[in-house]
Amino acid sequence: MENVLEFKGVSKRFKDFSVENINLQIKQGYVTGFIGANGAGKSTTMKLMMNLLRADAGKIKVFGLDYAKHEKKIKERLGFVYDSNVFYEGLNLKDVRRIIAPAYKNWSNKQFYEFIEKFELPLNKAIKTFSKGMQMKASLAIALSHDAELILMDEPTAGLDPVFRRELLDILQEIMEEGKRTLFFSTHITSDLNRIADYIAFIQKGKVLFNDPIYEVQERYALVKGSKDLINRDTEKSFIKVEHSSTGFQALTDDIDKVKELFGDSVVIDEASLEDIMFYVKGASH
Amino acid sequence: MFNLIKKDLIILKVQLLLFIPFIVFFAVFATHLSPAFIFLLASIFIPINAYIYDEQAETNILLNSLPYTRQEIVAARYIGAIAYMILSIGVAGIILYLCNYGYTIRDIVIAVGLFFVFSALSFPLFYILKPGYIGLAVFVSFIVLAVVLPPIVQFLAENLTTITNFLTNLSAFTLYLSGATIAIGLYLLSWIFSRTIYLRKDF
Incomplete structure (x- = not known):
C-alpha cells in the first residue's frame, strides 16, 4: 500500500504551542479522519501539509516529492478545503474561477460547471453571501475540477447543519x-468518521497518538463500567483513564484481555466510540 | 505568473471604474499641481490598491495553496506593478491631453522615477507589517511625503550650494541616468528584500 503523504519526525514550534x-502516513485511495480536541494541532498539521508553514525539523x-524542489508539481495534484473562506469575498464564483482555473494545468471547465450545477451553487452571487455549507461545496467543486488526487479538508463539517452534513458526507x-x-479530513465531530473513514489519525497536544485502520481502533479500545470497590491503585493501571461517580466507575482501556482477566464478569465491557476515546485520552495521565 | 498579474484586474474591477474619473478629477480641479504628481498617483493606483485588497482577504493562504511558488507570487507583484505603471501612465497621458492639461515628457520621467522609489519603499511594508495597518501607513506616509518633500528639497537647493553646484554641473543626461539607476536599483533591492521575507513567512 502506498503513502501519498508522509511526515517523518516533523516539528514546528511557535511561541506558545508546538507540534x-x-x-x-496517509494511505492512497482511503479516507483518513484526523481527530483531536480543539488546539491539539490539527490545523498546524494541515498547514504543514500544504506548505503554508515551514517545518523546523x-x-x-x-506523492513522494519534496516541497523544496517540487512545490508546483505537488500542488497541481492537491485539493484543499479550509474551514474559513479563503476566496475573495467580494467576488462571485465566475470571477473566482477566472483567477483559479489558469493556475492549474489540468483544470476542466466542463467539470467545474457540472459540479456547480450539482451542488446548486449560484455563479453570480458574491462569495460572502454564501453559507458555510455553500463555501465548503465551492471549495470542493474547485478541488474536483482540477482532479485533485489528494484532498485535504480542515474541519469541513464544523458549523454545518445535520442535514447538510449528511449531504456532504454523501458527496465525499x-x-x-x-x-x-x-x-x-480533520474533524472533532467523530460521528462523521464512522460513516466514511477507513483510517483514524489521532492527535493530542501536538503529538500523533495513533494512525490506524478504524476497525482496529474500535477493537483495541473498550469502555469498562463497574462498581466503585473494584478500583484501587493496582487495578487502575490497566486503564487509560478512570472516571469516578457516586455509584461506580467508567474507564477506557486499550488492554481488553487484561481487564477481562482481572475483573471477569464483575464489569461491563462496551465498545468505545471515537468520542469516548478522545474524551478519556485527553484527561489521561499517561 | 502572467495569471497572477492578471488576477489584479479581476479583483479590482470596481476600483478600475474609478480610475478614469480619478484622473479627470485631478485634470479639472487640481490645475496647480505638477503633472508629474498626477502621473505618479496614476502609476501607483493599481499596484497599491491590489496590495490593499489582497491583505483584507486571506489571499496568502489561497495563493500559496495553488500551484505557485512563493518566489512567483512576489515576482508577480514587482513585475505586475511595472506593467500596470506603464499602462496607467499611458491612460493618464491620454486623459490629461484630452482635458488640455499641459505636460511634458519630463513630467512622465520624473513620475516614473518617483514611482520606483515610492514602490521600493512601500511594497516591503506589505510583507513586514500586520495586515490592516499597512494601507493606512502607506496612505499617510504618501501624503506626508507629498507635503514635506518639496519644501525640504527647496531648502536644500537654497542652502547647500555645493550640492546644487554639483548637480547643475552635471549634464541633463548624467542626471537622468544616475536618477534612473538609483530608482531602479532601489526597486530591485526592495524586490530581493520582500522575497527574502516572504520565503520565510508562516501563514
Whole structure:
C-alpha cells in the first residue's frame, strides 16, 4: 500500500504551542479522519501539509516529492478545503474561477460547471453571501475540477447543519468511489468518521497518538463500567483513564484481555466510540 | 505568473471604474499641481490598491495553496506593478491631453522615477507589517511625503550650494541616468528584500 503523504519526525514550534516529532502516513485511495480536541494541532498539521508553514525539523513528502524542489508539481495534484473562506469575498464564483482555473494545468471547465450545477451553487452571487455549507461545496467543486488526487479538508463539517452534513458526507463517499482519490479530513465531530473513514489519525497536544485502520481502533479500545470497590491503585493501571461517580466507575482501556482477566464478569465491557476515546485520552495521565 | 498579474484586474474591477474619473478629477480641479504628481498617483493606483485588497482577504493562504511558488507570487507583484505603471501612465497621458492639461515628457520621467522609489519603499511594508495597518501607513506616509518633500528639497537647493553646484554641473543626461539607476536599483533591492521575507513567512 502506498503513502501519498508522509511526515517523518516533523516539528514546528511557535511561541506558545508546538507540534513535536510527528510521524504520519496517509494511505492512497482511503479516507483518513484526523481527530483531536480543539488546539491539539490539527490545523498546524494541515498547514504543514500544504506548505503554508515551514517545518523546523523533519521531512514532509507528498506523492513522494519534496516541497523544496517540487512545490508546483505537488500542488497541481492537491485539493484543499479550509474551514474559513479563503476566496475573495467580494467576488462571485465566475470571477473566482477566472483567477483559479489558469493556475492549474489540468483544470476542466466542463467539470467545474457540472459540479456547480450539482451542488446548486449560484455563479453570480458574491462569495460572502454564501453559507458555510455553500463555501465548503465551492471549495470542493474547485478541488474536483482540477482532479485533485489528494484532498485535504480542515474541519469541513464544523458549523454545518445535520442535514447538510449528511449531504456532504454523501458527496465525499461518492467522489471516493473511483478509488484513486485520497481524502484526509480533520474533524472533532467523530460521528462523521464512522460513516466514511477507513483510517483514524489521532492527535493530542501536538503529538500523533495513533494512525490506524478504524476497525482496529474500535477493537483495541473498550469502555469498562463497574462498581466503585473494584478500583484501587493496582487495578487502575490497566486503564487509560478512570472516571469516578457516586455509584461506580467508567474507564477506557486499550488492554481488553487484561481487564477481562482481572475483573471477569464483575464489569461491563462496551465498545468505545471515537468520542469516548478522545474524551478519556485527553484527561489521561499517561 | 502572467495569471497572477492578471488576477489584479479581476479583483479590482470596481476600483478600475474609478480610475478614469480619478484622473479627470485631478485634470479639472487640481490645475496647480505638477503633472508629474498626477502621473505618479496614476502609476501607483493599481499596484497599491491590489496590495490593499489582497491583505483584507486571506489571499496568502489561497495563493500559496495553488500551484505557485512563493518566489512567483512576489515576482508577480514587482513585475505586475511595472506593467500596470506603464499602462496607467499611458491612460493618464491620454486623459490629461484630452482635458488640455499641459505636460511634458519630463513630467512622465520624473513620475516614473518617483514611482520606483515610492514602490521600493512601500511594497516591503506589505510583507513586514500586520495586515490592516499597512494601507493606512502607506496612505499617510504618501501624503506626508507629498507635503514635506518639496519644501525640504527647496531648502536644500537654497542652502547647500555645493550640492546644487554639483548637480547643475552635471549634464541633463548624467542626471537622468544616475536618477534612473538609483530608482531602479532601489526597486530591485526592495524586490530581493520582500522575497527574502516572504520565503520565510508562516501563514
